[in-house]
């Protein structure tokens with residue numbers, strides 16, 4: 206593993222010199238472009254130059270084995286998602302052995318002793334968790350259980366769930382719930398789903414529908430069977446050996462144990478004592494616990510575990526990667542934090558610009574487009590510049606937006622002209638003159654410059670300008 210600096214340069218299109226300067230910044234030493242750099246340093250470098258490479262671990266020579274499916278429960282509110290998860294959790298032998306009092310950690314496993322297989326359920330019902338994870342690039346869910354109440358039928362959030370599953374390309378298994386109720390009409394639910402384009406097995410499609418009652422715990426074995434069948438159909442497999450790749454399902458802060466995260470391993474094996482980077486957090490795996498709180502030394506694919514030893518709280522959907530040392534973990538985490546901060550600032554700036562644009566385009570109540578009047582204010586003293594800016598803002602109305610793009614002290618300079626030209630602004634000089642060269646440039650740059658010593662006259666001038674720009678405004 207790892208590649209030379211030269212190779213990385215070729216792959217990223219960034220010069221070796223730039224890569225080297227980044228390496229120096231993060232305290233890495235190097236002697237030549239033929240130096241081999243480790244995968245996480247390569248990732249850090251790539252990140253720094255704005256390329257987000259996901260590490261593809263070589264699967265060569267390592268065992269690829271079938272893995273349990275990871276399932277999310279979705280459906281309309283009150284159709285029984287939570288009840289169904291509770292009922293399913295109770296079918297878990299492990300949970301029963303633990304006295305049924307498993308702490309909520311965001312996921313649980315139901316083992317099938319007969320076949321030696323199991324199913325992992327994400328324990329956060331609803332669509333928000335699903336889309337949140339997807340938004341962060343975490344494709345954790347293999348199958349969606351669509352819960353539809355037999356006495357209520359397809360409802361708006363049922364359709365929303367279908368849309369989510371479709372857009373994520375995740376197959377659906379339908380659980381028609383509340384079949385114990387007198388008003389239950391499973392056939393009607395099936396008919397409705399068919400109208401929504403869900404190709405149920407009944408009509409020759411491949412979507413299974415199972416009738417259940419979460420309240421009476423009936424049909425659960427059928428549902429679990431259907432999920433396993435679906436999983437076999439999908440031929441879910443994962444590499445078992447080698448460094449783990451995992452996703453955070455949930456994270457919380459424990460008073461005594463610090464930040465804890467429930468994660469699900471996607472591939473490889475997570476081992477106690479390893480150093481990990483999770484999103485922009487890092488830590489050493491002081492302890493790994495399974496869903497019933499028993500400590501374990503390793504976690505394999507589809508196994509939800511709670512990990513302890515992180516320095517901070519990660520977010521749901523963050524990916525977990527294993528790195529070889531504490532130093533690397535810290536370095537990668539710091540690199541990511543810097544990148545996240547940069548992205549955050551960039552986003553804030555974009556939002557600001559968008560908002561300004563939206564403000565300009567917003568139609569006033571009367572149906573007029575609001576006209577923006579950008580102004581650069583220069584004055585002899587700071588207090589006056591402020592007062593002039595405030596006076597100009599009194600001209601604001603539903604039709605006019607006086608935007609003071611800059612206010613400062615001193616003569617009107619070339620940089621003021623540049624700014625004004627860039628923003629299509631006019632310049633107001635209050636008690637200041639512009640130098641002769643600036644005067645000339647202003648004419649060339651066709652920037653309007655107003656000189657005044659009396660606020661009243663200034664407002665009169667700008668008022669005329671507004672009438673000129675926005676006819677119909679008085």
Ligand code: GDP
Nearest residue numbers: 281282283284285286287288382383418419420
């Ligand atoms: P969620 O909003 O989808 O999580 O729905 P809940 O699990 O909170 O259930 C909503 C209501 O339906 C609760 O009052 C449950 O007791 C009830 N309920 C859930 N499943 C069943 C069922 O199979 N049969 C009956 N009769 N009631 C159910």
